Each structure stands twice: as C-alpha cells, then as structure tokens.
Amino acid sequence: MTSSSPPNPDAVLILNPGPSPCFAHSGQHVRCAGGQITEIGDHLRPMAREHCIDAGGGALLPGLHDHHIHLLATAAARASLDCAEGDPSHLPQRIRNRAKGSNSGHPDPTWVRAINYHESIAGELDRHKLDEWLPDQPLRIQHSTGSMWVLNSTALELLDLDALDLKLNDHNRLERDSNNRLTGRLFRADELLRERLQHTGNMQAPDLTTLSRELARFGVTSVTDTSATNSQAEFDLLHAKQQRGELLQRVRLMGNALLPPKKLPLIHTGELKLLLDEAALPDIDQLIEQVRSAHQHNRGVAFHCVTRIELAVVISVLSATGAHPEQRDRVEHASLVPANTIEQLRELGVQVVTQPGLIHSRGDRYLKELASDELEQLYRLRSLLDNNVPVAGSSDAPYGPLNPWLTMQCAVERRTLGAAQIGAGEAITAEQAISLYCDYSAITPGQPADLCVLSKPWSDATARLTDTVVSHTLRGGELIHTPT
Numbered sequence: 510m511t512s513s514s515p516p517n518p519d520a521v522l523i524l525n526p527g528p529s530p531c532f533a534h535s536g537q538h539v540r541c542a543g544g545q546i547t548e549i550g551d552h553l554r555p556m557a558r559e560h561c562i563d564a565g566g567g568a569l570l571p572g573l574h575d576h577h578i579h580l581l582a583t584a585a586a587r588a589s590l591d592c593a594e595g596d597p598s599h600l601p602q603r604i605r606n607r608a609k610g611s612n613s614g615h616p617d618p619t620w621v622r623a624i625n626y627h628e629s630i631a632g633e634l635d636r637h638k639l640d641e642w643l644p645d646q647p648l649r650i651q652h653s654t655g656s657m658w659v660l661n662s663t664a665l666e667l668l669d670l671d672a673l674d675l676k677l678n679d680h681n682r683l684e685r686d687s688n689n690r691l692t693g694r695l696f697r698a699d700e701l702l703r704e705r706l707q708h709t710g711n712m713q714a715p716d717l718t719t720l721s722r723e724l725a726r727f728g729v730t731s732v733t734d735t736s737a738t739n740s741q742a743e744f745d746l747l748h749a750k751q752q753r754g755e756l757l758q759r760v761r762l763m764g765n766a767l768l769p770p771k772k773l774p775l776i777h778t779g780e781l782k783l784l785l786d787e788a789a790l791p792d793i794d795q796l797i798e799q800v801r802s803a804h805q806h807n808r809g810v811a812f813h814c815v816t817r818i819e820l821a822v823v824i825s826v827l828s829a830t831g832a833h834p835e836q837r838d839r840v841e842h843a844s845l846v847p848a849n850t851i852e853q854l855r856e857l858g859v860q861v862v863t864q865p866g867l868i869h870s871r872g873d874r875y876l877k878e879l880a881s882d883e884l885e886q887l888y889r890l891r892s893l894l895d896n897n898v899p900v901a902g903s904s905d906a907p908y909g910p911l912n913p914w915l916t917m918q919c920a921v922e923r924r925t926l927g928a929a930q931i932g933a934g935e936a937i938t939a940e941q942a943i944s945l946y947c948d949y950s951a952i953t954p955g956q957p958a959d960l961c962v963l964s965k966p967w968s969d970a971t972a973r974l975t976d977t978v979v980s981h982t983l984r985g986g987e988l989i990h991t992p993t
C-alpha cells in the first residue's frame with residue numbers, strides 16, 4: 510500500500526485492480542469522494558491529499574452484504590459458552606468453571622449464558638438437570654436451533670417468571686409440568702426473556718466493536734439484521750453504535766410490526782419478519798392479513814421458513830396476497846425446498862435468503878438425521894438460480910459461520926466439516942457464490958463507495974474462496990479495514 514500524506518479521508522484512489530466480473534480488463538483505477546464512487550478510468554492520477562491504495566492486480570469487489578444476521582445475538586453468543594465445543598461429558602464442569610471465572614466483557618456478568626446445545630450432548634434439558642450442574646448461580650442455555658432456552662431455578666427466580674401475569678400468548682411459551690410448575694423450558698420466548706432480563710436489571714446491550722471489525726476484515730460493509738423482535742429500541746441502539754464508531758457496517762433492519770419505516774444514511778428499516786413454527790403455526794387468514802397490511806404500508810415481508818410445511822404455508826399465503834409491485838418478499842433459510850415448489854417460488858417473485866455455510870457446520874449431523882429425499886432438498890442453490898429464483902447469501906450468525914468466504918466455498922463444494930458432500934447437484938461456481946453477497950454492477954460512478962480489495966487476483970481468489978484475504982474495506986469511502 511502506498512499512501513499520500515496527510516490522507517484525506519474523503520478522497521481515495523484505488524489503483525491497479527485486476528480484471529474480474531467488475532472490470533473486463535486491467536488498467537482501470539477507481540476514485541471515491543464524498544462517500545461515492547466518482548470516477549473510473551485508466552487516465553486517473555493521484556491528486557494532492559488523496560489517499561492511494563495500490564491493489565497491485567488484486568480483485569476489487571463491491572462491499573459484501575450479509576443478508577441474514579443477528580448482530581446483538583452474535584456478539585452475546587461470542588461472550589457465551591459454546592456447548593458444542595469439547596468433550597460433551599465435560600459440559601457440566603465447563604459451566605461450573607465459567608461460573609467461577611470473572612466472565613468479564615459479558616453483557617450480564619453474574620449469569621452463565623451457554624449456547625448451541627443439542628440433545629446429542631447430554632439429552633433433554635430442564636431446570637432440574639441445570640440445577641444439578643449449577644445450583645446457585647443463574648444459568649441459561651440456548652438450543653442450537655435458537656428456538657428454545659432452558660433456565661435453572663436460580664435464573665427463573667431472578668426473572669420472576671413464575672409470578673408474572675402473562676398474556677395468553679406468552680403463557681404458551683413457558684412450559685409447565687403436571688403440577689403446573691415451570692420446567693425451565695422457554696419456547697420462542699426471546700422477546701419475553703429479554704424484557705425480563707432488562708426489567709430485572711440483568712442485561713445490558715452487548716458491545717459490537719470486535720464483531721464489526723471482524724466483518725470488516727471479511728469485506729462486509731452492510732448487513733440485514735433479521736431478528737423478529739427488532740423494534741424502534743433496536744433501531745436507536747444500533748444507530749447510536751454506528752454514531753460512536755462501534756458498528757462500522759450499514760444496517761438494514763427487519764423487525765416487528767411496531768418498527769416504523771425510517772431511513773438514515775447508515776441504517777434503514779426493512780421487511781416485516783414473520784416467524785413460522787411448524788409446531789405452532791399461526792392462523793393462515795391472520796397471516797394473510799399481516800402480509801396485506803405490510804404491503805399496503807409499502808413494506809415487504811420475510812418468512813422464517815425451515816420445514817416443507819412452513820414453505821407450503823408461505824406459498825399459500827403469498828398466493829393469496831400476491832407480490833408487492835416494488836418490495837420483494839423473502840423466504841429466510843428455505844432449508845428444505847421440494848422440486849415441485851421451485852416454479853411456484855419463481856412465479857411469486859420471492860427471494861430465497863439461504864445459508865450454505867450450515868452444510869459445513871451442521872452437515873455431518875444432517876447426514877445422520879435427515880432422509881435422503883430431505884438431503885436432496887437441503888439449502889438448494891443451483892436449481893433455484895437455474896430457475897430464476899433470486900437467491901441471496903448469508904451467515905445467520907450466531908447460528909451459522911460468520912465468515913462469508915467459508916460460506917461461499919461451501920456453496921461451491923457442498924462439503925461438511927467432516928468432508929462429506931451433500932447435494933452435489935446444488936453446487937454453484939465461485940463467481941455465482943460471490944454474487945450471493947454483492948452485485949458486480951455496483952462499481953459504477955454515483956454508487957456508494959462500499960468496496961473491498963482482495964489481496965489476490967481474481968483467478969487465484971476464486972480457485973479457493975476460503976483462502977481469500979481482504980486487504981482493504983471501504984464503507985462510504987471510509988477505510989474500515991486496512992492491512993495491519
């Protein structure tokens with residue numbers, strides 16, 4: 510890297526990017542000023558007080574967009590104990606060690622927060638089992654699906670859950686035994702849990718500094734935060750974190766019906782998120798009403814959809830409402846897509862937002878648990894793209910791997926952590942995999958200067974995407990990652 514002195518943060522010249530889908534030939538330089546791409550050409554020369562980056566033939570790409578992530582949950586998960594790590598029989602001891610440790614940096618330091626639990630580790634959990642592991646400090650463990658939390662008795666008491674006068678809907682989220690006593694198992698109760706943690710002074714918002722810089726290192730300049738519970742409070746919180754430089758990425762914030770339409774330079778409101786849960790499906794007419802109302806307010810919807818029945822619900826709801834003429838509705842995950850629904854998805858004009866990285870991180874378990882027809886339908890890519898269904902890529906962090914390059918490589922190879930292959934026919938090219946995260950045509954004068962420079966030429970980078978190193982990342986012309 511060469512740099513003029515002093516660098517003017519408002520003007521950057523990127524010299525010598527190599528050929529790629531963004532540029533047919535080498536010798537093009539790119540100038541950014543005032544937050545936008547202002548000039549592209551082979552005649553550009555450095556100006557006084559302009560910061561120069563010599564790409565040296567490395568590929569230049571638009572900044573990557575992670576289309577499905579939960580920022581606050583990811584930061585909290587990183588400060589949590591991962592149940593899936595290490596020998597399963599050591600989990601109780603690891604929890605006790607964590608309880609004894611300082612737990613510093615954790616958003617709620619007296620608590621032990623554990624994540625990524627699966628029954629294969631130590632069977633079904635309830636408060637009694639957790640009390641055996643940790644009787645006198647609050648403990649909460651999240652299931653790997655993200656849909657269940659289990660709390661020990663100390664935690665239940667601290668949150669005063671038993672005494673709460675709950676709405677009927679919230680009642681159903683708290684499981685009770687035959688003596689009407691809480692079992693400690695909470696289903697799809699994130700909003701309730703968070704409300705109780707805040708109300709009882711047991712939670713502060715996690716710090717996003719480290720997570721945001723890691724995303725910048727991967728070339729990620731913007732994200733869609735897809736938490737169904739997002740409302741005005743999360744909008745204000747994330748905006749404040751951007752203002753003080755803690756959060757570097759632009760945010761498109763999906764959320765609940767109370768999230769008002771709002772657009773600021775770095776954050777704006779996205780779709781209405783609708784959770785579908787096969788075990789407790791909402792009334793179809795009510796869903797149709799919610800979608801119609803969102804469309805009337807010029808807002809798209811995004812369905813959380815992992816099973817085939819959930820997909821059938823999405824298709825019947827959207828068939829009834831029709832697509833919004835401008836706002837594209839989304840199917841999040843589309844984990845299982847039967848072949849005969851692909852054409853319907855295309856006709857409905859919905860976008861599938863998928864996570865091929867889960868083939869990597871969870872694939873070996875899928876191979877044991879799923880039937881062969883299900884494995885064929887899992888996290889499809891090629892059959893969707895070939896049939897002109899728009900597809901976007903994402904991490905679903907904290908539930909899937911954060912690194913977009915690992916996810917892209919998984920889209921190309923379809924390999925599990927144990928090197929088994931799932932759905933080889935759904936593999937796509939490296940060029941297609943990268944385009945799940947960016948639009949190659951976005952490097953054009955007048956577009957925001959959200960860019961990333963790779964340390965390697967295009968042909969080397971696409972040969973093995975997981976080895977990709979991003980040397981520089983710019984968001985709105987501002988350098989948010991540089992070589993150390």
Ligand SMILES: [Zn+2]
Pocket residue numbers: 577578579735905
């Ligand atoms: Zn998610």
